Amino acid sequence: MARFKTRTDRVLDICVWTAPALVSGLFLWLVGDLAVRGCGAFWPGESEASGFFRLTEPLELVIKFLTGAPERAGRSGGIGPILVSTGLILMVCMSMAIPFGLGTALLLSEFVAPQNRFGRIVRRSLDVLAGVPSIVFGLFGNAVFSQFLGLRFSILSGGLTLACMVLPLLIRSTEEALNAVCPTQRHAATALGFSRWATVFQIILPQATPGVVVGLVLGIGRALAETAALIFTSGYVDRMPRSVFDSGRSLSIHIYDLSMNVAGGNQNAYASALVLITVLALINAATNWLATRFLQREAGNF
16 A cells, blocks of 8 residues: 555656646747747848957847837837837836726725625626637727727727726736735734724735736736737837827737738847747836835835
8 A cells, every 4th residue: 555655656746747847848949930930030150341250249239129129020120119109108007007907806805794795796797808809809899999089090099909808817916816815814813903094004005915926917917918909909000109199019019920921021020029928027026026125115014
């Protein structure tokens, strides 16, 4: 019996270690492929002018690519206007999704009983919305924001559509993070005479910050990687936007267009995809760093 248990434990250990190894290997394979193919746009090899390799050339090409405008339908040039449009779309999306998402999660977690009929309907609706295909959100955004509200193809229309997509994910993850806070924390705050809002903002939210950050990062990742919904709302225009009421092309749409519709655009498509992955990694690192600093500051106040 002991031998059987030992073999079972070994098999389980192999399974437990194999699963994360496969996930990590897939991630490294994806990032490595993008890095090799994408860096080809920034690595000129030998300098024609001097006959030897200059270390400054790749850096100059990276800066030119990040700040320049697309040329020849994106086959050459840079992605400066694309990055600006992507940043504006993300800003509109998060400025709407964060307050509404956090407020709804607080309502469901702290002010609505788990068996309340209204709460159950809202949670079921959020679960359904989280599974709706992005193309449906695109058609909805085009009908409501672009046509009914008269925003047409614009960054504002695209950002509002992405906010509708991100909200279910953000609300449910934030609610779960709030529910994960130990009930004794709430009871202790009540015993000390804390008001309900003081308990929420001084006790519960700081404890739930890691879970809220996870939902925020997932929401940002989905917003940055979205393509189908933005095709019908923000448009294809690759010029520099003057305001959120102008049409703008996001980075994901730019990658899709170069790889599917532009002959000879694969090189810049890989380079743009590498930039997108890098931006996601930087946002993830910055968000986690801010959350860690916030928790350290809150711990120092006690």
